Amino acid sequence: MPIFVAPSGTGPGGYNPPPVFPLEVPAVTWTDARGRTTELGHWENGWILQPGIRGFDMPAYQFYTDESPAIDGNALRGVRAQAREVFLPVTFFDSSRADFMSRKRSFLATLNPKLGPGTITATEVDGSTRTISAYYASGAEGDFGQDTSGMRWQTVGLTFSCPSPYWLGGSVHAEFGGTVAGNWFPLLPLTVRNPQVIGNITIDNPGDDVGFPVWTITGPITNATITNNTTGESFTISASMLSTDTLVIDTRERVQTAVLNGTTNWWPNLTTSSVLWGLTPGVNDIDLSITGSTSHTKVEVDYQPRFLTA
Template sequence: MPIFVPASGTLPGGLNPPPIDPLEVPSLSWTDARGRTTLLSDWENGWVLQPGIRGMDLPGYDFYTDASPQIDGNALRGLRAQAREIFLPLAFFDTSRAGFMTRKRSFFSTLNPRLGLGTLAMTEADGSFRTIEAYCASGAEGDFGENSSGLHWQVVGLTFSCPSPYWLGESVHVEYGAGASGSFFPVLPVVVKNSQVLGDTVIDNPGDARSFPVWTIHGPATSVEISNATTGLSFSVTASLGSSDVLVVDTRERLQTAVLNGSTNWWPNLATDSDLWGLEPGENDVSLTLAGTDSDTTVHLDYQPRFLTA
């Protein structure tokens, strides 16, 4: 049975050490819904990731096909990425039974799915990271077999279920504004004449999938239209914003809202033909058209690129 001996030379499990193999992975952490963060390979804290990690790369897909009489093969009509499962084998250990139980119980308390969704984060050596929302679906029930536990150690295989199949990159924030100069600059922020924000800009989404932004519009403005010429979709706000008003239009899937000043539902003030569009991977030709603005009018864009792999 292979044993990984730490730098101190002491075995974590006393006379019955755990089967810990060396494992080279970037930093992987778990943050529960209460904000408690645990580094998953942490010798000092008494847990180490084991070989056998699965589910970090491409998600599974459902493919929808049709067959036609007298035509060989099928026609692909559509597909959808499935919810993702990530499997993490983890060894817990200590030099004493009491220390081992304290460490294991402390970590397992963060896996309670009733707390809500937590976050798995993969961080590379250069500081770049990707995250995915998840909850622990199985694996922490307890297995006390001969090859999975001892007096001072236990190896568990935790399965995390991820409602979205995509890993999220670092948030992107862009600001657009109106100024009194009347000039247009094709760099961010966009500055145009003070009666109207009429800006054409290119937004480059570095992700592998469509990303859905949150738009924050600071008045005044008598009308707002934001469109994506790459997809041909747009949404419009038909009511006026005062100088102190802030409208947040959230286009994210399953979260779509339009809220004024943090409390008032402004969904009825979106044009009936509005589509809360997303940013396609790569370049998107976007136009912002606001009437009745002044130098205080700004539009903020926030989104997280979505990736197929960690």
């Protein structure tokens, strides 16, 4: 049986916590697909993160190689970051058996992966956050040993499966209008390179890996080409839009859509040579070439930087 060690003060309802000590880590929350959020390290509210947290740093990588007879070594053909697992050992407790069981059942209900992906959020002391989409995989099956549970407390080791290996930073948004500079000046870290607002811009991606933007174009236009000069890739819209039209081009991996006014598939109106490119880490030199624009025309960009660590 572990030695009972607790910080000063008592838990909910004046009841001391289980024989564990709060871990000094960034604040960690779990939000399920329905928006229910649990602060997993909030000792005063009956939640204590335990030593053994894993999955907050680098993802694992898979290498694709070719080998040739009589030639030593191999040739590297590709590298991909693999899906990651996040492991969160957490103890929860309450002031009575009835309150504990209510807490436990309510929390475990938020782990149902059939509801859809949830979000793990890590918040640093400066208030900055990084998030990762996750599904509960295992760890809450129930272990009622003397070192893992009591009548009013329980420790579980929760394993979450994260389809993407990347932690996401806060959303970045900027707008550009079809008139002279000043009408739609971009928010940092985006800057205008010349006197035109729709023209040449730079986007400074602070992430550790490629970030994939969502472009929103409000008409009128007759055609548009958006080029990342840093990578040499571009995509072109080869159809006209009215002033009442809004086109959303989503370049994110495993999404990649072009939708007009929220309903109409506009993928056929992208030229066959189009590439829905991403933003490389660091400065990206972007050309926005819009013809047939007026003062009503607007281009918006949204993306979330992707990081290798929380």
